[in-house]
Amino acid sequence: MINIDLLVVGAGPAGLSAAIKAGNAGASVLVLERSHQLGGQLVKQTHMFFGSEKQYATHRGFEISDILLAELDKMENVTIQPHATVLAAYDDGIWTAEIEGQYQKIKPSAVVVATGASEKSLLFPGNDLPGIYGAGAVQTLMNQYGVKPANRVVMLGAGNIGLIVSYQLMQAGVEVIAVVEGSPTIGGYLVHASKLRRMGVPIFTSHTIKNAKGANTNGLESVTLWKLDENWQGISGSEFTYHVDALCIAVGLSPLSELLWQIGCKMTFSAPMGGYIPYRDKYMRTSQKGIYIAGDVGGVEEASSAMVSGQLAGISAAEYLGFEMPNMAAMKQDCLNQLASLRQGPKGAHIRAGIRQAEVSFE
Amino acid sequence: MLEKTGVPTETQIDSAFPNETRLNEGPVAVIECFQPIPCNPCAMACPRQAILPFADINDVPVMDNDKCNGCGLCVMKCPGLAIIVVDINWSETKALIKLPYEFRPLPQKGQILHALDREGHPIANAEVINVIVPANKTPVISIAVDKDLIKKVRNICIPEDNDSIVCRCSDITVADIQSFIAQGYTSVDELKRITRLGMGACQGRTCIPLVMRELSTALKKPISELTSGTHRPIVKSMKLGDVAAYGGKS
Amino acid sequence: MRKTADIVIIGGGISGVTIGYFLLKHGAKNVVLLERDYLTAGATGRCGAGIRQQWGAPLNCRMSQFSCEFFENAQDELDYAHGIEFHQGGYLMLATTENELEQTRKNVALQNSLGIASKMLSPEETKEIVPLLDTKKILAAAYHHKDGHLNPFHTTQAFANAFKRLGGEIYINTNVTGITTTQGKISGVDTEHGHIATTIVVNAAGGYSQAVAALAGVDLPLHSERHNILVTEPVEPMLSAMLMSFSLNFYCQQVPHGSFIMGRTCPDQPNDLRITADSSFLEAMAKTITDVLPSLKNLRILRQWAGLYNMSPDKHPIYDQIPQLPGFYLAAGFSGHGFMMAPATGLSMAELILGLEPTLPWKQLGFNRFQSGELLLESSVV
């Protein structure tokens, strides 16, 4: 049995940020990351980040991961363990994990769940053909391993992920035939969209995929797209077909909340936040005492917000554990201010709505 | 026009339909037979002489709408498949149309079909209310459609099974899910148990959000009013031997 | 929702639907079944769904014999298109101690005397049936080839459909909030969706039977125990028989779609109706099973869960009318084998409620036995 002050589940931007703050406060911290690589989605991000200096704006994602890890490297009270999947959370306070192939039990005094989100899928005939990928898979192939996923790709989804990954595909030498978006407008930042347009990539709004076809051995060979009417129904006669060897699906993320459900956290469904999210207080505590959340598991946002919410969760957990830092209150307030400013623009309206729905007080 | 396109004009269709008063009084046959040809089985089929006896076999049929009770016998007897029965007050919101359909597979009671217009375009969904298969092999299918479509719907087509994959682990398609929802399995947990959906190695991460969307559409309820189902440990599969090796050491 | 019924059954698990089915089959009318969540949401949907006739008490042998035969013909009787997936791969009851060996022999003799064709196998013969088995701890095994496994969801649905075809009504997502009485007799049931007036209520609420009885102010000599199960990834068929051992404390089988399902009794389980999974179960189960079936060490666990055994003082069910509250019937206390006994439960309860001649010896399963001290002993329970 591993006894530890704080267990952090996930070594993405949120989990690493939480570990830094809790570690700074003096807590013994164990960070478990299921991948063999640390940094979560950051390591696949080759673009310069938005936000402000505090969230490392203009740095590229993989560089930010290195910065956070270098900071943690200096801390003796923080252990970061890759290849370690948290398996379950039980109501007797025991968490189990597979750590480098071994089954382990952990009894933490507090936990920050920073499991992130998983990609949503889409239903259309042929949706399971080889050559149809989640956007994250394509990023893994090209940005993490330097492997070209395909030659000609159609991207489904013009949110930030769809737009960014399309651009990254072009940087990897892949021809992006079109970006297709069901909504009448582009969901992602328009600067991302313009980057693609000036490379000659069309973006079809109010369009979706009708079906995908391919031979048994090679997988995907063509996709047929069609226009949607105002009720999101395909308009017959509007079909057109592209011969492509890959289709990339970027239709949103859904918080990976299994552990929170298992431990009995109260949850609520928020479409703008991507799915079920936990009720939490302002300082990232869930309905379960000692269980905190950080990053996308609390509702899907940008990596910059994930880092700040991670810091906030780390400080709150350390405080709950009885660790003190001279400026704890000011640090928490600074996190709250940063989150408020990141969420305050017109692109943050849906996030503000989600937070309003899920934010409560437990005292 | 009909001679050029095979599709009757609106004027022709209006002339085939009884007036509104008669429509409101109950089921009635509508005969879209506009060209004199040597053919009279409809008049012979009607037990109530609602289709007036022909003087000449080349007559186009003429209805006495007051005698017609919408039984549909003429529907299955017309070699031109020119007759339907319309019951505009079948329910509060829906009209019933009985129409002939000579293809296989036959629709099933309760199935949702595409209702087609006179040019074969799908214009709405229609529920199959009844299927009668007479000895002469011209089945009569009763479908429920929105009332304002009675002059438009003239055919049906069975939608292709949607074989989009919902659950990769257990190979379950959206058609499977829709069929179980139609049978009354109306929550994620029920669907999981009856189909094994979400019980595979992925632990439901891919399929559960898709199923919730299907449930939401079918039940006409927002997802926030559905329940997400149980979340059982463990989140990633682990070998029995590796778990057995646990010695409680720290 | 209807306002009156002749009989209201509480509980949409296997017992509730079989009772409903047999009631209607024997002429009852206006039977309504109420389920708090959905059919099989409780213990039925969480059980191992094994079917065996190898018992140590004559009564259990008789009940399970009847049930097994019913399941063999259920496809025709219930007319359920999908099928209930009755796989009769046999049960192997492993004996590892001298005491257990002696008891197993006695049990087989008893079963044989009742017409159940079980037999004793040597370790070598046992290994022929289950080549995966490490027999070093095994002294002998009892085997009956007609025992097996059912799909609990489809089986329950098959009974539910048949019940509805006979005119029964099922209300799911309908929580019973009260049981009303008039002059010491049952007068109705309050639900979250309204009141149903009735003079007969059948409590078939499984692990929650005590809670339902408490609504009528009745205290039952039952308690519910949490039991854990795990399921593995599916693999191609490699184990056709159900294995179980009382001394080694486990049961394990491979179900038709390829997954292994296994369980054991863990000590110190909460008895507060909690059904969250137990943190100590996986390693205990994994150690037990890889010891007996070493080749399963590379098989991956997918999930674990828990459900409730509704325990009676002598591990036999209670089929009876509550003595102090006429019209309030109970079918509970199955002590972990309610699923396999369900056809016997359905028939017995129908006969009891409708005043018919007993087909099975259910009269022994009343409350009397607790007063008279004539408890029915059963050695064969995991």
Add this chain to the structure above:
Amino acid sequence: MRISEHPILDLKRSSPVKFTFDGTEISAFDNETIAVALHAAGIRTLSHSVNKHRPRGLYCAIGNCSSCVMIVDGEANVKTCITLVQDGMVVESQKGKGNLQ
């Protein structure tokens, strides 16, 4: 195919290894997962679904789904998107639910 030059990333390959896929020798690097190495070699049908036998390939690449399971060194149901390739590994397509060794 592998990306040779990238405008942002400084792609570092680690030690070369060889493994076999259904008997054919494949070259890879030892910090790659099996699925990635197969993709680099142009092989993207990794598994066939258990009931309908539909071809499946890499989908999530992080061990979430079950689309990429193969037989690796005799062991069935290995998620190849999260299993690193090793020199001399024997990788085979899996048909059906897989046999336990």
